[in-house]
Amino acid sequence: MLWWLILIVYILATIDTRKSGFFIQERVGKDGKLFKVIKIRTMRDIPNVNTTVTRENDPRITRLGRFWRKTKIDELPQLINVLLGQMSFVGPRPDVPGFADQLTGPDRIILTVRPGITGPATLRFRNEEQLLAQQDDPEAYNREVIWPEKVRLNREYVENYSFRQDIKYIFQTLFG
Secondary structure: OOHHHHHHHHHHHHHHHOOOOEEEEEEEOHHHOEEEEEEEOOEOOOOOOOOOOOOOOOOOEOHHHHHHHHHOHHHOOHHHHHHOOOOEEEOOOOEOOOOHHHOOHHHHHHHHOOOEEEOHHHHHOOOHHHHHHOOOOHHHHHHHHHHHHHHHHHHHHHHOOOHHHHHHHHHHHHHO
16 A cells, blocks of 8 residues: 555665665565565765664765655655565564674574564664764674574564564554
């Protein structure tokens, strides 16, 4: 039902960023298998800036991109990943190689489920870019504070799975 909106946003993002309107990035999925997540491109390339940590007011984010991110419209193409069976609506967010594939011990339970578009960690860190913008070393803060808390929340989600909670996460995502 949302294909028309994805198409319009794709075209606008292509014009805005002067690249393909889809941003495709390798992520770690169920059982540690890599897959390509599809999102709307919200950033342009800036020479010598190559971090996966994005802060509020990041100069790479375009004006339209800020709107797509704020409204979560940039996440809509992930519905394609859901249709392909690579993701679900609710679950731990898929992370880039170098994080999720480094999980050890009991934390590896996170990799036993399909990653989701939304979930408890996504909702808890809805303002992650603002939080990172307040840090002197955002990459270290992400690695030492945010990532461990996301792992804890995602592990708790998997260990205490509830369809009722999934419905609650979907409503919180859509309606705040």
